[in-house]
Amino acid sequence: MDTRKKPRRPGMIIVYIVLSIASIFSLFPFLWIVVGSTNTSTDVIQGKMTFGNQWSTNITKLFGNANMSTALMNSLKIALFTVILTLLITSMAAYGFQMYKTKRKEKLYSFFLLTMMVPFASLMIPLFKLIATLHLINSVWAIILVSSASVFMVFFFRQSFVNYPSDVLEAARVDGANEVMTFFRIFVPSMKSTYAAAAIYTFMTSWNNYLWPLIVLQTNEKQTTTLLISSLSSAYTPDYGVIMSGISIATLPVIIIFFAFQRQFVEGMLGSVKQ
């Protein structure tokens, strides 16, 4: 242990001041969301920072007129199916690339990685035409299928599979397990934390997705929470109290996930650059 305790330098005080200011700036909007969801539109915009009694009125408007419950269900449905499908197919592919290395597979893999540079805007038009041809316009599956085909997640899983001891898989083979069984029964269960990190990352991305749903989902019954909040705020006379309660409800699940799984959350984020 370090026993040579140095006296605190004046530099440390500046550090505390800077970090405190940064923290206040970072946290203030969150407080404002919570307070704002209890106030009227005028109070919100004028920055009233005390709790009001409009919470139930705002919530009633949000779920009554604005159809927040449908939007929440749509967002949840898209996010859950995207997480399940993405985790299944991208981790399988990563396993295929990592555990059955061949030159041709490596070439295909490098090509996939290269496509990560392509901006979504370049895919948007052909994707839209394709989805129209497949009669998937206004269907949540247009979002789920397109989001699940994620090169990034293949990359993420492969990075985490690199250090897996291959003798474990060898042992399973000697015991007569076939390749697919080995993957599902032995490999996947031993990688729980990687899957948790991937699930959280995918859920977040899906939950906050805006551009692609904006293009594909065209009726109010199919709206996601992000689309709903966006349309509330671009209304001719926006009701800011309702918007605030909408934002607080849309943000809550993500914050809960963040605090419940902080470690996996950060791991998921950093996974892409692990050595």
Place this chain on the structure above:
Amino acid sequence: MATELKRKKVGWYFITPVGILLGIFLLYPIFYSLYLTLTSTRGTLTQFTGLANYRKLFSDPSFFKALKNTFRILFLQVPLMLVLALIFAAMLNSKKLKFRGFFRTAIFLPSVTSLIAYTILFKMLFAYDGLVNSTLIKIHLLDAPIAWMQAPGTATFVLILAMIWRWTGYNMIFYLSAMQNISGDLYEAASIDGASSSQGFFKITLPLLKPMILFTTVMSTIGTLQLFDEPMNFSAGGTTASMVGPDNCFLTLSVYIYNLCFKYTPKFGYAATVSYAILIIVAILTIIQFRVSEDSDVRLERKMAKAIKRGN
């Protein structure tokens, strides 16, 4: 040997499901988009027009406006944000710091908000009768409210401020994790040699952080070149407004592509051409960023080699 070969083949089965989806939803669009750049759409009629779209690009004032707006945001926001992230990370990396966990979580928390949510929050904060104006007037920094979102300069400022709020903590986490991988022995050896802590930061931390700085720079550059959600929701009236922000200052490249496709008569061919322009710009910037970092890597290696020689 035969089983080994058979096993390698099984690998392809694992890759097939994602391969099919990527083929349909990624590779096909990439190539189809390239084909579209050579065509022009009028109603339901698609005509092959060769390089006409590319020629049009160079004489299109809206394209240059979008390019200028995007690059203005890129050059102001990304460096400022990354320097702030680096400073916060360096401060949080000190083991002597109390409340580290609290500071780290607080600064990171904005990155869990959705892009739409924070954009709308900042738009409300900087509204004419909004919280920022009323606070500034209350503390006598302002006599009259500023119409932040009515002038291109101040509106861009608010957008950049909002993006810094949302993304600084995100990048900070990358730096922090890289800093925690640097062995403490290095700093100890340096301090024995009489180096101050700021020298330690510039001579040890920064050079070793170079790969991470490169990574965050490339990621932020790609992200900013694709900027869509924020400018779209910052502009009054959202997706249907005739102008994207005051004097079209929020017309970024992605917003322009969206407008070309979905706002008026669809011009898919020309929109695809603009999107390929983004791709080319991303590729060029990424190559430049890699080159710059490689050059400094070579310099760093030489320095290290010298230092090791001296040490022995």
